[in-house]
Amino acid sequence: xxxxxxxxxxxxxxxxxxxxxxxxxxxxxxxxxxxxxxxxxxxxxxxxxxxxxxxxxxxxxxxxxxxxxxxxxxxxxxxxxxxxxxxxxxxxxxxxxxxxxxxxxxxxxxxxxxxxxxxxxxxxxxxxxxxxxxxxxxxxxxxxxxxxxxxxxxxxxxxxxxxxxxxxxxxxxxxxxxxxxxxxxxxxxxxxxxxxxxxxxxxxxxxxxxxxxxxxxxxxxxxxxxxxxxxxxxxxxxxxxxxxxxxxxxxxxxxxxxxxxxxxxxxxxxxxxxxxxxxxxxxxxxxxxxxxxxxxxxxxxxxxxxxxxxxxxxxxxxxxxxxxxxxxxxxxxxxxxxxxxxxxxxxxxxxxxxxxxxxxxxxxxxxxxxxxxxxxxxxxxxxxx
Numbered sequence: 001x002x003x004x005x006x007x008x009x010x011x012x013x014x015x016x017x018x019x020x021x022x023x024x025x026x027x028x029x030x031x032x033x034x035x036x037x038x039x040x041x042x043x044x045x046x047x048x049x050x051x052x053x054x055x056x057x058x059x060x061x062x063x064x065x066x067x068x069x070x071x072x073x074x075x076x077x078x079x080x081x082x083x084x085x086x087x088x089x090x091x092x093x094x095x096x097x098x099x100x101x102x103x104x105x106x107x108x109x110x111x112x113x114x115x116x117x118x119x120x121x122x123x124x125x126x127x128x129x130x131x132x133x134x135x136x137x138x139x140x141x142x143x144x145x146x147x148x149x150x151x152x153x154x155x156x157x158x159x160x161x162x163x164x165x166x167x168x169x170x171x172x173x174x175x176x177x178x179x180x181x182x183x184x185x186x187x188x189x190x191x192x193x194x195x196x197x198x199x200x201x202x203x204x205x206x207x208x209x210x211x212x213x214x215x216x217x218x219x220x221x222x223x224x225x226x227x228x229x230x231x232x233x234x235x236x237x238x239x240x241x242x243x244x245x246x247x248x249x250x251x252x253x254x255x256x257x258x259x260x261x262x263x264x265x266x267x268x269x270x271x272x273x274x275x276x277x278x279x280x281x282x283x284x285x286x287x288x289x290x291x292x293x294x295x296x297x298x299x300x301x302x303x304x305x306x307x308x309x310x311x312x313x314x315x316x317x318x319x320x321x322x323x324x325x326x327x328x329x330x331x332x333x334x335x336x337x338x339x340x341x342x343x344x345x346x347x348x349x350x351x352x353x354x355x356x357x358x359x360x361x362x363x364x365x366x367x368x369x370x371x372x373x374x375x376x377x378x379x380x381x382x383x384x385x
């Protein structure tokens with residue numbers, strides 16, 4: 001197949017890793033003619049652009065394709081994408097993320113090219129102003145009329161878009177966001193090596209959180225819960241993996257609470273390093289305010305680690321109460337404290353949850369499974385056009 005993927009920016013993040021893995025596998029395993037089009041990787045999160053450029057397929061950076069709304073740049077992006085699509089003559093255009101999703105679908109539709117759009121996370125979501133929420137919802141309704149089929153990274157994304165009147169259920173297919181599971185099954189470093197690097201005592205129970213230090217990622221709930229968790233469980237330590245604009249604020253809060261000795265900040269970590277860090281954790285918490293389906297949840301479970309997660313997005317599709325982890329209401333700090341303390345004090349439960357999570361989700365989240373199912377969607381779309 002001749003496929004063009006379009007994404008707003010190749011920063012270090014779940015949607016970007018998903019997209020890049022899809023392109024790499026289509027190029028390498030399926031011998032597809034794939035082109036990746038992206039805006040510049042602006043932001044402090046880190047970039048995947050160098051990795052993409054080393055993949056053996058064309059990568060085109062459209063400088064005007066930016067995350068923020070800018071009518072002048074957006075118009076230029078639309079014209080550039082139309083020109084690229086005319087030149088490349090793809091069988092299908094596959095768009096990712098909100099801005100590239102809107103502009104890319106508009107450009108492809110104008111040329112009569114079939115379009116698939118992946119919903120990695122809803123464009124309209126919790127935490128937005130009413131104005132922004134309604135604007136993005138209307139934009140998605142408009143773009144839906146220019147979309148042949150949607151891929152959702154979780155059933156929850158389909159339900160949200162159907163409820164918002166974006167499209168009917170038959171136009172959605174859930175394809176879970178895959179990754180390379182082998183490093184999580186066979187990490188290069190032992191738990192003792194990871195913990196030693198963090199300078200954490202051998203008898204500690206380590207609570208990890210992986211995510212950018214940005215608004216809506218929910219680190220403030222972990223920090224708020226930590227003093228009580230430490231009071232109940234004196235062997236509790238916390239590791240925050242990632243970096244971002246809120247690091248100084250979080251470090252200040254932890255210092256003011258008098259628990260700085262119980263926290264470790266790793267700073268920016270490359271995606272390929274995550275499998276080697278998870279063995280050092282005893283459990284993982286996920287307290288984001290909204291998500292599609294955070295990749296870190298199945299990653300932790302496949303690594304054999306129990307998880308505690310707010311009930312947001314597709315979390316309930318992998319965090320199954322009593323089987324793979326603890327699912328708690330969003331923003332419920334008291335329940336977060338109780339769940340974390342329960343797992344700290346029950347190593348057998350932690351082991352049972354991690355073992356069951358690995359059994360259930362290893363094959364489901366292989367990137368090879370993801371890419372095969374995406375190409376099945378392409379085939380259906382092309383057969384209908």
